[in-house]
Amino acid sequence: MDTTQITDTPPPAAQPTATEQKRAARGATRPGDRIFLGLSRGSGIFLLVIMAAIAVFLTYRASLAISKDHGNFLTTFEWNTGLQEPVFGIAVLAFGTIVSSIVAMAIAVPVAVAIALFLTHYAPRKLSGPIAYVIDLLAAVPSIVYGLWGALILVPHMNGLFGWLDDYLGWTGIFSWQGGAPRSMLTVGILLAIMILPIITNVSREVFRQTPRMNEEAALALGATRWEVIRMAVIPFGRSGVISASMLGLGRALGETMAVATVLSPTFDIQASLLDPGGGTFAQNIASKFGEATEFGRDALIASGLVLFVITLLVNGAARAIIARRAEYSGANA
Amino acid sequence: MSTATVSTLKGARLPKWSPYAIAGGSVGLAIAIGLAAGLDSRVQWGLIAAILFIVGTYGIAARVEGKRQAKDRIATSLVWVAFLLAVIPLVSLVWVTVVRGIKVLDLYFLTHSMGVVADTEPGGGIYHAIIGSLEQVGLATLIAAPVGVLTAIYLVEYGRGKLSKAITFFVDVMTGIPSIVAGLFILSLMLQFEMQPFGFAGSLALAILMMPVVVRSTEEMLKLVPNELREASLALGVPKWRTILKVVLPTSIGGITTGIMLAVARIAGETAPVLLLVFGNPFINTNPFEGAQSSLPLYIYQQYANSAGSGAAYDRAWAASLTLIAFVMILNLVARGIARWKAPKTGR
Numbered sequence: 001m002d003t004t005q006i007t008d009t010p011p012p013a014a015q016p017t018a019t020e021q022k023r024a025a026r027g028a029t030r031p032g033d034r035i036f037l038g039l040s041r042g043s044g045i046f047l048l049v050i051m052a053a054i055a056v057f058l059t060y061r062a063s064l065a066i067s068k069d070h071g072n073f074l075t076t077f078e079w080n081t082g083l084q085e086p087v088f089g090i091a092v093l094a095f096g097t098i099v100s101s102i103v104a105m106a107i108a109v110p111v112a113v114a115i116a117l118f119l120t121h122y123a124p125r126k127l128s129g130p131i132a133y134v135i136d137l138l139a140a141v142p143s144i145v146y147g148l149w150g151a152l153i154l155v156p157h158m159n160g161l162f163g164w165l166d167d168y169l170g171w172t173g174i175f176s177w178q179g180g181a182p183r184s185m186l187t188v189g190i191l192l193a194i195m196i197l198p199i200i201t202n203v204s205r206e207v208f209r210q211t212p213r214m215n216e217e218a219a220l221a222l223g224a225t226r227w228e229v230i231r232m233a234v235i236p237f238g239r240s241g242v243i244s245a246s247m248l249g250l251g252r253a254l255g256e257t258m259a260v261a262t263v264l265s266p267t268f269d270i271q272a273s274l275l276d277p278g279g280g281t282f283a284q285n286i287a288s289k290f291g292e293a294t295e296f297g298r299d300a301l302i303a304s305g306l307v308l309f310v311i312t313l314l315v316n317g318a319a320r321a322i323i324a325r326r327a328e329y330s331g332a333n334a
Numbered sequence: 335m336s337t338a339t340v341s342t343l344k345g346a347r348l349p350k351w352s353p354y355a356i357a358g359g360s361v362g363l364a365i366a367i368g369l370a371a372g373l374d375s376r377v378q379w380g381l382i383a384a385i386l387f388i389v390g391t392y393g394i395a396a397r398v399e400g401k402r403q404a405k406d407r408i409a410t411s412l413v414w415v416a417f418l419l420a421v422i423p424l425v426s427l428v429w430v431t432v433v434r435g436i437k438v439l440d441l442y443f444l445t446h447s448m449g450v451v452a453d454t455e456p457g458g459g460i461y462h463a464i465i466g467s468l469e470q471v472g473l474a475t476l477i478a479a480p481v482g483v484l485t486a487i488y489l490v491e492y493g494r495g496k497l498s499k500a501i502t503f504f505v506d507v508m509t510g511i512p513s514i515v516a517g518l519f520i521l522s523l524m525l526q527f528e529m530q531p532f533g534f535a536g537s538l539a540l541a542i543l544m545m546p547v548v549v550r551s552t553e554e555m556l557k558l559v560p561n562e563l564r565e566a567s568l569a570l571g572v573p574k575w576r577t578i579l580k581v582v583l584p585t586s587i588g589g590i591t592t593g594i595m596l597a598v599a600r601i602a603g604e605t606a607p608v609l610l611l612v613f614g615n616p617f618i619n620t621n622p623f624e625g626a627q628s629s630l631p632l633y634i635y636q637q638y639a640n641s642a643g644s645g646a647a648y649d650r651a652w653a654a655s656l657t658l659i660a661f662v663m664i665l666n667l668v669a670r671g672i673a674r675w676k677a678p679k680t681g682r
Contacts, residue, residue: 036575040488043481044501047549050542051504054511054519061522114416122413138424140596140666142603144631145655148638149427152648160377194423225406248510255512257606258631262638283514283606290610295525305518309511316510 054309062303065296073303079268079289081297088300090307095270096185096279097308100260101253103189103274104196109246111193112200117230119201120208132205139198147262150191151183155263158182158190162275177275183265186274188281191259196249203248207241208234240322247319251312257283282308346398353407356394360386387411428659435656438649444657448616453637456646460654462618463633469622470533470612470629471602474540479594481541482548489549490556491578508546516542517607524611531613533622536629539607544597551593555586588676595669599662605631630658 065081066073069088076089115135119128159182166177215233224232260281266288267278286301293301364383373379391411395404443459451458485505489498516539524535559582567577583590608629614636615626628636634654641647 030573030575032575033573036578037488037492040484040492041497043484044488044493044497046481047485047501047508047545048504050545051508054515054542057519057522057526058515061525111416111420114413115420118413118417122410123417137663137666140599140603140662141427142605142631142658142662144603144605144634145431145659146427148634148651148655149430151638153426153430154423164378194420194427197420197424225402227406227409228402230409251510251512255514257512257514258635262635283512286514286518287606287609298521298525302518302522305515309515312510312512312515313507316507319510320506 058302058306058309061299062306065299065303068296069300077269079285079300081300082294086296086300090282090304092268092270093280093282093285093304094307097254097281097283097311099185099274099279100188100192100281101250103186104192104253105246105250107190107193108196108200108249109242112197112245112249113204113242115197115201116204116208117234119205121226121230121234132202135198135201139202143195143256144258144262146191146195147259150187150259151262154191155182155187158187162186165275173272174274176273180277181265182275183263183277184273184275185264185279188260188264189274191263192253192256195256195259196252199252200242200245200249203245204238204242207238207245211237240325244319244322247315247322251316251319254315255283255308255312257287260284261287345400345403347403348395348398352394353391353411356390357387360384360390384415431652431655431659434649434652435654437653439653439656443650443653447618449618451616453640453647454642454644456649458650460630460633460650460657462615463628463630463654464657465618465620466533466612466615466622466627466629467602467631469620470536470540470608470627471598473534473537473622474544474601475594475598477537477541478544478548478597482545482594482597483552483590485545485549486552486556487578487582489553491574491582505546505549508542509550511543512606513539513543513604514606514610516540517610520607521610531611531626532624533612533619533627535611536608536627537622539611540601540604543604543607544601547597547600548594551596552586552590555589555593556582558589559585588672591676592669592673595665595672599665599669602662602665603631603658605635608632609635630654630661634658 065088068086069076070085071078071087071089073089075091076087077092079088079092080086081088119132123131162177162182165175169175170177211234215237216229219229219233261284264280264284265277266280266284268280269278271278282304286305289297289301361383363386364379367373367382368379388408388411391407392404395407438456444464445461446457446459447462448458449462485501489501492498493501519542520535520539524531529535563581563585564577567581568574572580609632612629612632613626614632615628619625619627634651637647637651637654641651
């Protein structure tokens, strides 16, 4: 029998000391049990060790690079690691990563929520099953294929939209365009939006499907239209789920490498316009600078990767926290 | 409109064909406006039609059915539009990959490497990349699957207290690690021990990405095994480890296999860690423990990036994409098939 079950039972009349009891319990276990418990617990501990090792090694190599940085690691607008006095900083990368992710979220979240609503409340029932299945499959398409598609198909198709945006919204500065190839933050954002659409849709759909039937029917019985049912019963119920789904999508968008690396033509500066090519993201910068980087240059890239790691940890942690809170809440509701 | 009933319980309703009529009307009007104003772009025509449709629907519905119904109709059309809008790129992606990929995808392509072919010339194939992919993904699975399954067993069958809470938390955290960060971690080890790129390094990074996925899915499956089965076995005096091996695992093996296959499908498409750690190699290298290798996703990226706009290289990239998508999709379909086939039968 396993140890925990024995310790759970009330202690016998003549109570041995705690250590004796433990030893007795251990003696009662069979060797097979001990080996198996050891193996499975060992695997769990192995996972923890890996996580610790990731944090430790990234921090260590990053510190090697940052200590020799002649610029400010957080605010320098440059990435020159090959110099005698290397100068590099993550300001441009942080800006680009955040901007591309914001664009992606601004497009993907409303569309994904609409698709989830479409699948749960609008589509003919016969259609919604297969469509959901196909969206599941699309979530599995490798990011490099999205990247290839984005670079060779999406980019040429963006010219029209960019010209239009420049004509009518160019005065804002955000949408001004000097006519360069549309390998810009907006294109990256659109591609990222397409990539994270399936995952946000899937999670939101699951949440919407769990809306208590009673609430919906109550709203209908009061004469609500379908849209009013959604606004009064479905959305309030699913709000936290949608938020956490979006955060999961955001985590993906932040760390996406290849799709950005193939589409963006990077420069190391910050510009207000989303349409002019330029900028960069953490992951893209690592992938494209890696080839020609010296050992020191690689350490510098590891330093930028560490920042990305911390950011995604925070985002994912927040998403999990929201999900966990939601689980308790809906458990009480069930 | 003339069919409005006299009943006071039910407001006036637009006839069922009205959305189609409004849609047809707005498309016709948009074409007329487009021709009259001399707009070239079909996209602009489409936008005008969409705006006309929405305004028209709202106007007509608001007059006949009231404001609330009009809002409902607009929401319906917006949801449909969002769906159609999202379908376009996804269909285009699959369509383009298939059409462009099928051009050079043949037996020659699958059985030859890029060894003597310049990246800008036609010819060559993905044999070396397939070998690299299979070896790296296979080794990663060999590491990640046992560790993942055992960890899940620990969490479900033994786990109580702080250790299992910590593991659960960090598995969640690990799920969110960007693939490039996993690659950088192994890279930092390689820099530390001054190693050159080799296939197995890529496997290690892929294994890190795969483990949390396997743990999560296996955990879900083990939780589905009814407690009565465990209790019955334990009551017969069967040791716990044999209960797990002979009762719990066989019951959930279908779901566990599905989870592992989906995880394999996920890491098979990872490019970033392979780019950092395996580096790419146009020649056939069957030894994952020494020397640079290639892999399918990496091959696609390098054909795209090193080709200087050569059509032949793009063709190869598309064909390799098609191969990769086919591999991933087959894994997905088989995995889902197994899940359905091995699903615990109810009512027995």
